[in-house]
Amino acid sequence: YHGIPKSYFEKGDPYQCYCQKTTRLIREKFSKIEIKTTFQSRFGPQEWLKPYTDKTLEELPKQGIKNLLVICPGFASDCVETLEEISIQGKETFFENGGKNFDLIPCLNDDVSHINLFHKLIEERIIN
Numbered sequence: 001y002h003g004i005p006k007s008y009f010e011k012g013d014p015y016q017c018y019c020q021k022t023t024r025l026i027r028e029k030f031s032k033i034e035i036k037t038t039f040q041s042r043f044g045p046q047e048w049l050k051p052y053t054d055k056t057l058e059e060l061p062k063q064g065i066k067n068l069l070v071i072c073p074g075f076a077s078d079c080v081e082t083l084e085e086i087s088i089q090g091k092e093t094f095f096e097n098g099g100k101n102f103d104l105i106p107c108l109n110d111d112v113s114h115i116n117l118f119h120k121l122i123e124e125r126i127i128n
Helices: 006-012 015-029 053-059 081-094 112-128
Strands: 067-070 101-104
Touching: 006 015, 053 081, 067 081, 081 101
Parallel strands: 067 101
Antiparallel strands: none
């Protein structure tokens, strides 16, 4: 998930709660797979939500996790965070620290079912 400054959460921003709920729902569907929530794209001097994605990708191979499948449910479409920070830099970090297999599931992007979902959600919001 994209990160936010920790101070936002401490002031009541529910973003982290939504991320954790999304991960919980994914875990319920895929209960045989270990799933971790991480946050990326931090900048500036303040602390951001943890665990940080880059630090996690560094540590996983050291913990014996050599094969990784990454999904970015907090992103509707691929962007610099998913394509550059995770798919390129994150993959390099994972391999440099002993990882063997790394794959990234692309975001939904302009898939017709994704567009239809947005249309339905907007339509319901306008009608209700």
